[in-house]
Amino acid sequence: xxxxxxxxxxxxxxxxxxxxxxxxxxCSAEVLYHPGNKNLPPDxxxxxxxxxxxxDEADNIFYNRIKSLEKELVAENIPDSxxxxxxxxxxxxxxxxxxxxxxxxxxxxxxxxFQLAQIKHVKQVKREDEYLEFDYMILLHEMVSQEIIPxxxxxxxxxxxxxxxxx
Amino acid sequence: MKIxxxxxxxxxxxxxxxxxxxxxxxxxxxxxxxxIALLRALGEQTxxxxxxxxxxxTPGHPADLRVPFSSLQAVKIFLESNSISYSIxxxxxxxxxxxxxxxxxxxxxxxxxxxxxxxxxYHTIDEIYDWMxxxxxxxxxxxxxxQIGQSYENRPLYVLKFSTGGSNRPAIWLDTGIxxxxxxxxxxxxxxxxxxxxxxxxxxxITAILDSMDIFFEIVTNPDGFAFTHSSNRMWRKTRSIxxxxxxxxxxxxxxxxxxxxxxxxSSNPCSETYHxxxxxxxxxxxxxxxxxxxxxxxxxxxxxxxYSQMLLYPYGYKTAPAPDHQELNELAKKAVSDLAAVxxxxxxxxxxxxxxxxxxxxxVDWAYDNGVKYSFTFELRDTGRYGFLLxxxxxxxxxxxxxxxxxxxxxxxxxxxx
Numbered sequence: 001x002x003x004x005x006x007x008x009x010x011x012x013x014x015x016x017x018x019x020x021x022x023x024x025x026x027c028s029a030e031v032l033y034h035p036g037n038k039n040l041p042p043d044x045x046x047x048x049x050x051x052x053x054x055x056d057e058a059d060n061i062f063y064n065r066i067k068s069l070e071k072e073l074v075a076e077n078i079p080d081s082x083x084x085x086x087x088x089x090x091x092x093x094x095x096x097x098x099x100x101x102x103x104x105x106x107x108x109x110x111x112x113x114f115q116l117a118q119i120k121h122v123k124q125v126k127r128e129d130e131y132l133e134f135d136y137m138i139l140l141h142e143m144v145s146q147e148i149i150p151x152x153x154x155x156x157x158x159x160x161x162x163x164x165x166x167x
Numbered sequence: 168m169k170i171x172x173x174x175x176x177x178x179x180x181x182x183x184x185x186x187x188x189x190x191x192x193x194x195x196x197x198x199x200x201x202x203i204a205l206l207r208a209l210g211e212q213t214x215x216x217x218x219x220x221x222x223x224x225t226p227g228h229p230a231d232l233r234v235p236f237s238s239l240q241a242v243k244i245f246l247e248s249n250s251i252s253y254s255i256x257x258x259x260x261x262x263x264x265x266x267x268x269x270x271x272x273x274x275x276x277x278x279x280x281x282x283x284x285x286x287x288x289y290h291t292i293d294e295i296y297d298w299m300x301x302x303x304x305x306x307x308x309x310x311x312x313x314q315i316g317q318s319y320e321n322r323p324l325y326v327l328k329f330s331t332g333g334s335n336r337p338a339i340w341l342d343t344g345i346x347x348x349x350x351x352x353x354x355x356x357x358x359x360x361x362x363x364x365x366x367x368x369x370x371x372x373i374t375a376i377l378d379s380m381d382i383f384f385e386i387v388t389n390p391d392g393f394a395f396t397h398s399s400n401r402m403w404r405k406t407r408s409i410x411x412x413x414x415x416x417x418x419x420x421x422x423x424x425x426x427x428x429x430x431x432x433x434s435s436n437p438c439s440e441t442y443h444x445x446x447x448x449x450x451x452x453x454x455x456x457x458x459x460x461x462x463x464x465x466x467x468x469x470x471x472x473x474x475y476s477q478m479l480l481y482p483y484g485y486k487t488a489p490a491p492d493h494q495e496l497n498e499l500a501k502k503a504v505s506d507l508a509a510v511x512x513x514x515x516x517x518x519x520x521x522x523x524x525x526x527x528x529x530x531x532v533d534w535a536y537d538n539g540v541k542y543s544f545t546f547e548l549r550d551t552g553r554y555g556f557l558l559x560x561x562x563x564x565x566x567x568x569x570x571x572x573x574x575x576x577x578x579x580x581x582x583x584x585x586x
Contacts (some may be wrong), residue, residue, distance in 0.1 A: 018553065081350075081401045082289050083559030115552035117402065139402065141555055143476075144525050146419075146440035148402045 007033040007110070017053060025050045033110050041106045059159040062091040066124065066132055073124040073134075092122055095163065096136055099155040102165045104140070113143035120150070131156045187264060189236030192220065192257035195246065196229045202251050206230060209245060217242060231256060286358050286567075288560045289350050292322075292394050295357060295387055299325060306364045309377070315385075316455030319408040322390040324455050327360055329367075329382040337585065338381040339468045339578055340460060340540075345420050345452075345531065346404045347392030349474040351548050351558045351566055356386035356472065358567035359574065372575050376582050380467070383459075389420055389452055402556065406450050410437035418444035421473075422529040423453045426537050427485025430528035432521075443529050460535070468542035468581045469535035470574065475555050476524065476547035477515045479504050479573065482536040484520030484527035492541055493519065499580050500544070503573035510569035513549065520545065542581050546570065 009031045017023035025048060032043040066073060078093050079085040085093060096119050104114040117139040125133040133156050140149045156164040197203045206223040209215070215238040223230035234242045246253050257263055284298055303310050309329055316324045330336065343356030363382060366373045376382070387393055391407035405417030415438035422433035425447035429435070433443035448454045460466045481496040483489075490496065500517040508514055520527055524547070532543040549558055549566045558566070 079554065079557045079559070081396075081557065083554050083557040083562070115555050117555050118557060141402075141552075145434075146404060148440070 007035055009033075015048075015052075020053070023053055025052060042108060044105065056159065058091075063132065063159050069124070072126055073122070075122050076120065078119040078122070092134070093119065095134065095155060095157055096122070096138060098163050099136070099153055099165045100138055100140065100151075102163070103151060103153055103167070111144055115141045115143070117141040117148060125154075131158050131161070133157075187235075187260040189239075190260040191234055191236075191239060191255055192260060193232045193234060193242070193246075193253045194229050194256040195223070195232055195251060195253040197223055197226050197251060199226050202226065202249065205249055205251065206232075209242070215242065233260065286354075286361065287564050289354055289563070290357070291397055292387060292390055295353065296323075296325065298357065299327060299386070302327070302360060302364060306367075309367055310360075310364055315459045316451055318389070318391045318452055319406055319450070320391045320394075322394070324385070324390065324452060325387070326459070327384045327386070329363055329377060329384070331367075331377050333379075333381075335463070335465050336379065336381045337465050337467045337581075338383055338463060339376075339470070339581060340383050340385075340456075340466050340535075341470045341472070341574075342385040342388045342456070342531070343472045344386060344393060345388040345471060346473060347389045347396045348402050348404050348556045349548075350396070350556065351474045351563065352472045353386055353393065354560075354563045355548060355567045355570060356384065358564065359571065360384050360386065362567075362571060372579050376578050380578075380582060382578075383463075383466075385456070388456075391452075392417070404440050405442065406452055408444075408450060410442075411445070413437040415442075418442050418450050420450055420453050421471075421531055422527065423447060423450045424457075424529045424531055424534035426530065426533035427483075427528040430485055430526075432485055432526035432528035441527075447529065456531075457534075460540070461538070466535075466540055467586070468544075468577065469532060469540050470542075470544050470546065470577060471531045472546045472548065474548040474558070475550055475552070477513060477549060477551050478523055478545075478547040479507075479515055479517040480520045480523055480532070480545040480547065482519065482533045482543055484524075484530045485533050487521050489519065490536060496542070496544075499542075499577060503576040506572040506576055507569050510572065511565055513569055541586060542577060544577060546573075 011029045011031065013027050013029065015025045015027055027049060028047050030043075030045040034040040034042065073092070075089060075092065078089050078096075097116055100116040108114065119136060119138050121137040123135045125135055127133050133154065136153050136155060138151050138153065140151055141147075142149060152167075154166045156166065195206060197206055203223050203226060210217060210219055216235050217238060218233050219230060220233055221229065221231040232242075284301070290298070299312055303312050309331065311328045311330070313326050313328055314323050315326050318324060341356070341359075343352040363373060363377075363384075367377050368374055389406060392403050392405060395403045395407055403417075405419050407417055409416060410418070419433065419441045422441050422443040428447040429443055434441045436442060444450060448457055460469070479500045481490065481493075481500060497518070504515040504517050516523055520530065520532070530545070532545050535543040548570065549562060
């Protein structure tokens with residue numbers, strides 16, 4: 001059910017874990033668009049009814065794998081033209097998906113519908129501290145205009161500290 | 168003689184095409200021992216270069232003799248003057264060889280294709296065009312390939328015609344790949360065309376449909392764009408026509424139709440993905456279909472297949488006013504979507520284009536509907552954005568499989584509701 005009052009939307013939604021279809025969580029959200037100022041992203045208040053799955057184990061495996069690489073990770077076209085990606089690239093893709101969520105939120109209006117289309121290029125950036133840093137060149141697909149928009153984003157991640165996007 | 172044959176064979180190996188042109192094989196029946204002796208002597212005459220495929224043995228038993236073109240007259244005179252009866256068994260050996268070669272190649276192609284064509288992977292335009300020929304070869308009394316025009320870059324626009332006869336029967340039009348980056352659609356098109364051919368005579372619904380109606384199926388509706396997605400830019404959507412006065416290439420073929428053409432549900436900017444083009448039907452790929460459908464005059468349904476979003480849509484996209492047949496189209500969409508979901512649980516939404524997805528002007532189905540084709544639908548296949556255009560090839564067969572009952576629902580409805 002979506003009710004709208006002016007530019008404020010109330011949403012009831014269900015989150016589904018893409019890695020485990022049977023794992024779902026109900027949520028509700030209030031989204032407020034700012035018509036006057038196009039540069040302001042919509043305000044979002046999200047309430048999660050329940051708990052998100054714990055991913056510590058998978059996070060740590062990924063973290064340690066990247067930390068122990070001799071050379072910085074570099075990859076292209078994830079997924080490839082045929083929609084395929086290697087198992088090693090799956091967490092890189094998921095990370096991009098999470099990070100692109102932030103980018104999409106920052107650039108959304110009532111007339112846009114963005115999806116992450118593809119990672120064109122990703123390069124790991126060496127850091128002194130405990131964070132992992134990746135430079136992504138991604139393609140966003142905007143459904144209404146059908147445009148493919150290249151976007152560069154720098155993503156910081158740590159198992160305990162989560163995702164940060166510095167555009 | 169043997170040495171000569173070997174030499175001749177080597178010559179043949181070098182220039183095999185020309186060797187047996189005009190040669191004939193004669194069936195000769197000697198009526199007594201003297202004639203047998205004469206025939207044997209004939210075989211010994213090296214300059215004639217004849218060879219027995221079946222040797223003369225006893226009177227009354229036929230001998231078969233291949234005679235090179237250059238020796239034909241001499242041999243026939245010899246036989247006739249000795250009253251040895253004969254008949255011409257093979258008029259031209261080379262013709263027979265050529266036909267045999269053709270048949271062998273055809274069946275090799277068939278073997279290669281029916282057992283080795285991989286429906287579960289994405290293919291190039293050449294592979295798809297080759298496969299079309301094998302489909303026709305495999306079902307010659309049901310499927311034929313017609314060319315309805317040429318693309319901007321002069322690629323043939325091929326349509327598969329499924330017909331069990333009649334003359335200008337009421338027809339269903341299907342197209343996939345009008346937006347070249349929507350690879351799941353061409354792949355589903357191939358699987359579906361194969362399914363139609365396979366199931367005629369087996370599945371009662373498709374059999375009933377094809378016993379009264381024809382199906383026209385254009386699988387690579389935008390071949391230039393499709394080639395470009397392979398060679399240069401996987402995300403290419405439009406045609407590849409050059410736009411005068413612009414560096415940007417291509418027109419959105421699903422905004423180029425003469426139905427609400429040029430409105431706000433399309434763009435006037437050549438650099439835009441929804442550029443409608445300089446005028447309606449400016450694109451050869453679109454004009455070819457327009458001319459075909461209008462020329463045919465008896466098309467009862469147009470089903471245009473896109474991706475992604477998981478939707479089943481009907482007119483209008485260019486206006487909010489409901490189509491006169493809105494109720495019936497909505498009911499049919501509801502049924503089709505339900506039968507699709509029954510296969511693997513894939514959820515589709517449905518409704519008019521403008522209500523369900525966005526305002527879109529100059530679309531295929533709006534044009535078809537406004538030109539009297541009542542049952543005009545657009546599919547948006549899997550998925551809803553997780554992979555988008557880059558749908559993994561492992562999903563080709565599941566997507567095709569679940570879409571099939573939905574397509575059948577529409578086609579059966581068209582069959583059962585003539586107008």
